[in-house]
Amino acid sequence: MKRYVLTLMVVFVGIGLYAQVQETANAIETQSKTMAFDNINKTNELIIELGDVETSGGLPLMEALRERKSNRNISPSEIDFQLLAKLLWAACGVNRPAENKKTVPSARNVQEIEIYAFMENGIWHYNPIAKQLHLTKAGDHRKSVSRLEFVGAAPVVLVLVANYDKMKDFSAEDKVFYSSIDCGYVGQNIYLFAASENLATVTIGQVNREAVAKLIGLKNGKVMIAHPIGYAK
Ligand SMILES: Cc1cc2nc3c(=O)[nH]c(=O)nc-3n(C[C@H](O)[C@H](O)[C@H](O)COP(=O)(O)O)c2cc1C
Incomplete structure (x- = not known):
């Protein structure tokens, strides 16, 4: 005993x-x-590991649809790292790792829509398969994205880009047609995530495409839309 x-x-x-x-x-x-x-500027780190994000919780789909809206009153307060990681996953992260398939569909599964996050400390390229952010360019370039003032004042400006290198077998017309459709799915996921997490966002078509392409070194593709995002004011 x-x-x-x-x-x-x-x-x-x-x-x-x-x-x-x-x-x-x-x-x-x-x-x-x-x-x-x-401390990204101090450590000069080039890659941020996002890791696996929590994919449960949030509003039920019908409620998120009910709440979806464009909101340009975005607070300049920074959003926390985990929320950013979840936002990127919701936008176009991998939801079926065995096949590297995503939360968004894409024509012929070429997955050509890529996200660049413009933040105070730099421009970051999202790699959904490696679950990482790669520093593309240091410095605050948010104001270069659009002539609309509220865009550059948001803590995060997501810029959606069609990478035509991934669309080699598409005709010139189809590249534009299918990437526009694929981009819309990513935008809607961002809207729904924002609705679910009480964030403010809006699709921006008025993007300085040439300036952004230059900043990110885009050679073969198109800068599509932007989504400034942050807490609602
Ligand atoms: C492709 C596209 C481009 C847009 N471009 C802009 C823009 O440049 N500036 C802006 O303030 N809103 C822009 N919007 C947001 C629309 O004005 C908004 O979706 C519309 O007024 C409907 O409002 P809702 O999203 O709240 O339903 C855009 C929306 C889409 C779908």
Whole structure:
């Protein structure tokens, strides 16, 4: 009996210790991600690991549809790193890793719509398969995206770009036609995520396409639309 009680105590203490270690490890991981994000200019880091995001929760679909709207009253306050990671995943992240398929469809599954996140600390290219952000250009270039003032004042400006290198087998006309359709799905996912998380966003067609193409080094493709996004004012 004594030995039984002793074994039980050892098991309970073990479980308790394990949970505590796990909790500390999670806290350190979250903290280091946030720090990497905040201190990007100081550390000169070129890649941010987004990792797997929480894909449960949020508003039920019918409620998100009910709440979907364009809102140009975007607060300049920064949004937190985990929310940004979730936003990008919702926009066009991989939801079936075995096939690298995404939350959005694309013509012939060429997945040509790519996202560049313009933020205070730089322009970041989203890689949905590696679940990373790659620094394309350091510095604050948000104001270059559009002549509309509220766009450059948002904490994050997502710019959706059609990468024609991924559309080699499409005719010139089909490149424009299918990438426009594919881009719309990404935009709608951004709208629905915003509705679900109480964020403000709007599709922007008035984009300085040439200036943005130059900033991101786009050689073969088209700058499509932008989505400034942040908390609602
Ligand atoms: C392709 C496209 C381009 C748009 N471009 C702009 C824009 O440049 N500036 C702007 O303020 N709103 C823009 N909008 C937002 C529309 O004005 C908005 O969707 C419309 O007024 C309907 O409002 P709602 O989204 O709240 O339903 C655009 C929307 C789409 C779909």
